[in-house]
Amino acid sequence: MFYVEKITRDKTMHNVFVQNRTHNELAVINANEARLSDTADGVYLIFKHGQRVQGQPGQKNFTVERFNDYAIRIDERSSPASLNRQAIPTEQLWQANNNADSAELQKRIAIPVSLILLSFISVPLAQQSPRSGVYGNILIGFLIYFSYGNFLRLSQVWVANGVISTWLGGITVNAFLIAIGLVLLSRNYGFALPIRFFKRIAP
Numbered sequence: 001m002f003y004v005e006k007i008t009r010d011k012t013m014h015n016v017f018v019q020n021r022t023h024n025e026l027a028v029i030n031a032n033e034a035r036l037s038d039t040a041d042g043v044y045l046i047f048k049h050g051q052r053v054q055g056q057p058g059q060k061n062f063t064v065e066r067f068n069d070y071a072i073r074i075d076e077r078s079s080p081a082s083l084n085r086q087a088i089p090t091e092q093l094w095q096a097n098n099n100a101d102s103a104e105l106q107k108r109i110a111i112p113v114s115l116i117l118l119s120f121i122s123v124p125l126a127q128q129s130p131r132s133g134v135y136g137n138i139l140i141g142f143l144i145y146f147s148y149g150n151f152l153r154l155s156q157v158w159v160a161n162g163v164i165s166t167w168l169g170g171i172t173v174n175a176f177l178i179a180i181g182l183v184l185l186s187r188n189y190g191f192a193l194p195i196r197f198f199k200r201i202a203p
Contacts, residue, residue, distance in 0.1 A: 001017075001018070001019040001020075002016075002017075002018050002019075003016070003017040003018075004016050004017075004034070011035065011036070012033055012034075012035055013033065013034040013035065014032065014033055015032065016029070016030070016031045016032075016033070016034040016047060016050070017029070017030055018045075018047075018072075020072075024056060025054055025055060025056050026054070026055065026056070026057055027052060027053070027054040028052070028053045028054075029047060029050060029051075029052045029053075029070070029072075030050045030051055031047035031048060031049060031050030031051075031070070032048060032049040032050060033047070033048040033049065034046065034047045034048065035048075037071070041073075042073045042074075042075050043073070043074055043075035044071045044072065044073050044074070045071065045072045045073075045074050046069060046070070046071045047067070047069070047070045047071070047072075048068065048069055049067075049068060050066075050067060050070065051064060051065060051066045051067070052064075052065045052067065052070060053065075088101070088104065090105070090108060093105040093108075099159055099160050099161065099162045099166075100160050102159055102160075102166040103156045103157070103159040103160035103166075103169075105166075106155075106156055106159055106166065106169055106170050107156055109170065110152055110156075110170070110174075113174060114148070114152070114174075117148075117174060117177045117178065117181070118145065118148070118177075120178070120181045121141070121144060121177065121180065121181045121184065122141070123185075124181065124184035124185050124187070125137045125140060125141050125184065144177075144180060148173065148177055151173045151176070152173050155169040155170075155172065155173050156169065
């Protein structure tokens with residue numbers, strides 16, 4: 001809980017009252033002035049000329065501190081070493097050994113692969129049966145696209161957290177989409193088209 005009586009034009013807060021609860025202990029800060037300070041490791045609220053009372057409600061062992069300057073960090077800033085992975089070159093991601101970089105690489109590869117696979121799915125969906133409704137295939141296509149996108153992002157999160165391996169996260173979702181495409185082809189053309197295809201590629 002934070003209360004300020006007034007803020008002047010130089011962004012100085014006057015007659016500040018702050019109540020903070022941590023680990024079942026209550027801390028109350030009263031200060032004549034306070035100011036926000038933006039530093040390299042976060043944003044701090046700096047109090048001037050006040051007191052801080054800390055203790056557990058219902059007990060008498062309270063700690064009272066008087067201060068001239070007291071600071072509280074209210075926003076932690078990420079370390080400058082944590083570079084945005086979207087700016088890392090792909091060649092560097094290939095050589096990386098951590099899960100987060102592998103997930104970013106999987107995300108970049110998934111974009112062109114998804115365009116190819118979704119185009120493959122659109123071919124049997126475009127063959128509309130006269131008995132089916134007008135919006136039947138549109139609804140199926142939307143559900144496939146929505147589910148594929150969600151599972152793809154989920155697999156990338158699992159790879160980043162180390163739940164599954166990189167190759168499993170990159171292959172499973174795409175293999176599932178290929179299986180759906182083969183099922184749709186079989187529905188429209190029967191099993192003759194897949195059998196004919198495998199006969200052509202067979203030695």
